[in-house]
Amino acid sequence: MKPANTPHTADAPMTARATELFEQNLQHFWRRTDRMFIWLMLFEWLLGIGLAFWLSPRTWAGAASAIHPHVWAAIFFGGAITSLPVMLAWHRPGRASTRQVVAAGQMLMSALLIHVMNGRIEAHFQIFGSLAFLAFYRDWKVLATATVVVAADHFLRGVYFPQSIFGVAVADSWRWLEHAAYVVFEDVFLLLAVHNSLKDSASDARRKAALEALKEGVEDEVATRTMELTAEIAERRRVEQELAAARDAALQAARSKAQFLANMSHEIRTPMNGVMGMAGLLLDTQLDRDQHEYVSTIRESGDLLLTIINDILDFSKIEAGKMHFEVLDFDMREVVESTLEMLAEKAQAKGLELLGDVPPHLCTLRRGDAGRLRQILTNLINNAIKFTETGEVVVKVAQQNEMLLRFEVHDTGIGIAPEVQNHLFQPFIQADGTTTRKYGGTGLGLAIARQLVELMDGEIGVISEVGKGSNFWFTACLGQQDIQRQARNRDDLAGLRILIVDDNATNRHILEIQLASLRMHCTAVESGAEALAALSREQARGNPFDLAIIDMQMPEMDGVMLARAVKSEPAIAATRLIMLSSLGRHVDTSSFKAVGIEEYLVKPVKQSRLFDCLAEVMGRSEKDDGPHEVVARPLPLASAAGHHERVLLAEDNMINQKIALRQLAKLGYQADAVADGLEVLEALERIPYNIILMDCQMPDLDGYEATRRIRRKQTRPIYIIAMTANAMQGDREKCLAAGMDAYLTKPVRPEELAAALALCHPAASMDSPVDFKQLSDAADGDPAEMHALATIYLEQADELMPELAAALAEASAPDVNAVAHKFAGASASCGMIALVPLLRELEQMGRSGNLSGASECHERVIAAFARTRDSLTKYLSSAGESAAA
């Protein structure tokens, strides 16, 4: 029996394996059966001995007896029969010769047992049992051998000793065959069983071989894949290591670059501040026209250079992942409108309409980084203005979902070719080389805008057509504030009838929307003639307009001409007029008054400002119908007279810097800007700034530490105003503890800034050279103590003044330093605000050993002291009178 008789070539290995398994299985059967026969034959041997002892232990002769020969036969003959099969099965299991010997031995053992059992017929069943046992070998040859042994035994004994087996002296010569036939009869069934068993075994072997082949195939596949994976993993690890090394190198390079840029920025900005500061100082001196122009150019160039440096610094910050975002409440509308306002002048300089469209229904109270939003808008609007020669720039805001706002900056400029649009937001790339030459710029602005937008979870893009203009858009995730600010009560102005006169359709549309949101009824016309007609028509209907908003620049009939025409027509002369202009502060407001215009607004018009203006005009009209001064709304805080104090602005955000500078300029302050605390210290060494607007969070050296250092080295009065986004509880105390004098939170409102600055120069703002509040604080609020303190101060001052004069006369710098220091300390403690800065100045001179200019300063000290003494004397006398009374 074989697992497969005609193996296919492809199956040959599997067939061979099946054969091998089959043979292994047979070998297993043979060995196992050999082991079983070892025990069986040993058992039979012992059984034979036992039976012999039991059945016929002794043989007798009369009264005498001896061991029965059966016993000896069982012991020795049985031992002889058992010996060889057991030995072979023990030492050579599984061999054919062993099986054959076992078969012969087993049959002989059966014969012995039959004899030992006195030939009982039942004992013959042992033969059949033995045959069945031998079938365990599953080897027909074994059964054949056993059968042959039995047949041969019967044949030979039948021939030669029939009495011994058939019980007769003469037996039929074929009788042995009858006995053998019974054995063969059993053999047939046993062989059938053996055949079936072998068949099953062969089938099992084939199945197992197939499984093994499958398993081997799978294992081969797994091994192959494992090898491939191992190689792949090794390769990947190698690549990862290379990538990690490259990344580390890149990170190091990026850090180095960022550090380099920061250093460079700082190093460049420091002298630039010097240049710009000095240029500013120079502008304050008497210069002829050419000189003024040169110095102005220096300052403007410095501004431009600082802008570029700030761009590079911003870019490097973003690249290095160090751009920090503030999340604060802000009014998005205010951001858009203030940005438009900031850039209005530039647009107006090019004759462009700069308009904003923030839908009134839009929830504008948001959370995020207003400064960064303003930076993006500024960049896009700046670009729009830069690349637009005629037409308009419109900023639109729409809400995409609760969080996401979409901003669009439309222009009617040169447009951008499609092939370059995709590269626009990559760093250092502009539309083309000629763009750079013609329009300038670093090419970083849009890249920075893109990255800022992405940091705000938004997207940025452009839709543009060459020659028709561009629409730069971006989205930004700006969460709504938890509690909406209380909207102002606008019901008072609801129902007003307003006529809009503007040749610009966009502007008309925006105004219509804004006025509609205020629940006013408006009609828009595009020319002066149409306006006059509308006013007359509605007047005739008995439903006159309350107010007309007139654009200044219109073809044929401009705003002034229209106003004049309206006021000259008695029927409609009562109509309130507001002028809408793109000319900003350069308009001649005196001409407006003459033609009956009560207010004027500068485009782009903030909704809040529009409301204020309308409320002002209508309120005034209700309270006072007399003539009014025309007020330019965009400059409500503009100071006619400039201040002499030099202001240093420390702010690392370029846009915030620009806004603050602009606000300061409007307030009449000349200011220079630096970007961090170190620059503040360096700037102070060059220029004696009186006021510092100090941002708290700045790179390198923050505002707190900068203030502490300033206070440690301070030789003259310096007023430091904290300007910070930190509006949490305790931040104010932290600022004051660092030595700051006032505290403003971002976004800084001009009014608050003006108020804070007003506190910086009490001597200038008040006539008194003495801060009596401080004197009172020093006396702990006790009038008697205050009186005593003033008296003591005057006594001490009377002593120190001659000492100071003597020190100066002797030109002894150490003495000047010592006396001035002592005098300044006492004066500062008692609130002698006119004296303190002068004494500090002298103290500084004394400390530096340079007394040039000290005489002039001393003269100012003498004058200030005279005023101080006069003030204190008056106070003391009035206090004495009060006490007497």
Place this chain on the structure above:
Amino acid sequence: MPDHSTVLSRSSSSIKKIGAAGLWGGLWLALLGVGMAAVLRYEFTAGTAGKAPGEWPVASAVHREPGRATLLMFAHPKCTCTQASMEELAGLIAENSSPLTVHVLFLKAEQTSDDWTQTSLWRMAAAIPGVKISLDDRGAEAARFGCETSGDVVLYDAAGRLAFHGGITSGRGHSGGSAGRAAISTLLAGNQAPRTQTPVYGCSLLNPRGASHCLP
């Protein structure tokens, strides 16, 4: 490829192994042949047979019923070989229809108690219907009837003449058909038997010094 000398060496080694195996096998078979021959020789070696008297001995204490055939079997109570004879006797009686008196006389050897005879063989004989059992003190009756081996049977016809003398098994302790039993059956049926004397297989009824015993 192995060289010629290696092949020869291997062939020589195989031949030696086969030769050794053949030698051992042959020796084993020879040993078994000798053993088997010894067993068979013992199995089929008959005991000694005396000469039975032609007429019923008058001196016998065994009562013979006139007109009936009488069969006597002499048995050693401890001879295991005689169990086969007893089985054959039982069969013979069972198939016989002629008038027959059967006696089984158990040897009571010298200086033995009565218990000596109370064996399984005694109980076996007692269980055969119609069999008269008696003791043969010191083998006197056996000697009188010329029987020296356990299982020896004598048959006297109704007239008291000896009809048969011998064993009724074909071998020692070997049941089954035998010439002795066939002869008795034939004689009881009133026919002439081809043999009237057969060998007896069993232990000796005589003491060793005067007679043979079971050992060949």
